[in-house]
Amino acid sequence: MSRVRADKFTNRAGTGAPTFPFGLTGTATTAQGLTGTPNIVVGDVTATTGSFSGNVSVGGTLTYEDVTNIDSVGLVTARSGIRVTGGYSKLTGVIETVSVATTYNSGSQMVLELDMQGSTTYTYTGTANIGIVSFKNMPADAQNGATVTLIHTQNATGTANTTATTGLGLTCTVIPYVNDAAIAGVSTSALVGSGTTITLSSTASDRDFVSFFVHYTGGTTTEASSYQVYATKNGGFRQG
Numbered sequence: 001m002s003r004v005r006a007d008k009f010t011n012r013a014g015t016g017a018p019t020f021p022f023g024l025t026g027t028a029t030t031a032q033g034l035t036g037t038p039n040i041v042v043g044d045v046t047a048t049t050g051s052f053s054g055n056v057s058v059g060g061t062l063t064y065e066d067v068t069n070i071d072s073v074g075l076v077t078a079r080s081g082i083r084v085t086g087g088y089s090k091l092t093g094v095i096e097t098v099s100v101a102t103t104y105n106s107g108s109q110m111v112l113e114l115d116m117q118g119s120t121t122y123t124y125t126g127t128a129n130i131g132i133v134s135f136k137n138m139p140a141d142a143q144n145g146a147t148v149t150l151i152h153t154q155n156a157t158g159t160a161n162t163t164a165t166t167g168l169g170l171t172c173t174v175i176p177y178v179n180d181a182a183i184a185g186v187s188t189s190a191l192v193g194s195g196t197t198i199t200l201s202s203t204a205s206d207r208d209f210v211s212f213f214v215h216y217t218g219g220t221t222t223e224a225s226s227y228q229v230y231a232t233k234n235g236g237f238r239q240g
Contacts, residue, residue: 098123101150106132109171114148116214117177125153126160126200132171134185135214135229140176143218150210158204167197168210169231176221183221190229201236208235 011018070076099119104111109131114122117137124130139146154160161167169190176183190212192198200208210233219226 098151100124103130111173112150114150114212116146116148120147121149121151123151123153126155129159129161129166130168132173133168133190133212134173134175135212136175137177137182138174138214138216138227140178140216140221140226143216145213145215147211147213150212152200152208152210154201154204154206154208156204158202158206161198161200162202164195164197164199167195167199169229170197172229174214174227174229176216176227178221186222186224186227188224188227188229190231192231198231198233200233203236203238205238206235207237208233209237210235 009018010016097119098121099115101122101124102113102115103124104113110128111132111134112124112130113134113136115136116139133150135148152161154162169192172188172190173185174188175185189196190198198210200206200210210231213230215228215230217226217228
């Protein structure tokens with residue numbers, strides 16, 4: 001096999017580029033310093049580094065890892081999820097289903113658990129007093145906040161969480177979601193503007209809308225001081 005080494009290739013007259021009527025064949029394993037005008041066509045090339053000052057078009061599938069920023073006009077397909085660590089992300093064309101809140105007992109108290117990965121709006125019909133509001137999977141990878149709304153329907157006797165001592169917000173649990181996993185819950189309380197708790201309507205079957213804003217301040221993820229829970233209520237709604 002012969003080898004040709006040259007700094008430049010021109011046509012016979014030295015006035016322009018040569019032509020290759022039968023094409024060029026071969027496979028490159030490493031591409032470095034490729035230049036050309038107006039276009040470069042490269043097949044089956046693995047490049048360790050490279051930069052392009054113009055546009056790059058890929059007819060097949062482009063696979064890439066450890067990319068800092070992606071600016072895509074079309075559809076982005078991710079193998080294992082998308083994490084937004086800063087700025088604002090808005091998804092269009094997404095319809096979110098309202099979820100039913102989960103309850104369980106912790107000692108003598110009933111826990112109302114709101115999974116912040118599952119939904120942002122939850123419904124619950126009060127059968128007993130809610131002792132602890134739990135915010136499960138609260139994103140805490142960067143300083144941020146998340147809002148979740150509870151649509152609460154009062155029970156038939158109008159007795160659930162209707163006094164300051166049994167109101168919502170006195171005891172909350174934040175279960176942070178850090179590095180793709182939930183960590184141990186952190187106990188705190190909600191700030192409600194006036195008083196210490198939110199009391200619900202005492203009329204049977206009334207509906208109250210309680211909104212919680214959970215703010216992660218960027219501190220140690222296992223410390224209560226790193227989380228602030230704010231709660232507000234619009235209530236006393238009934239049919240007719």
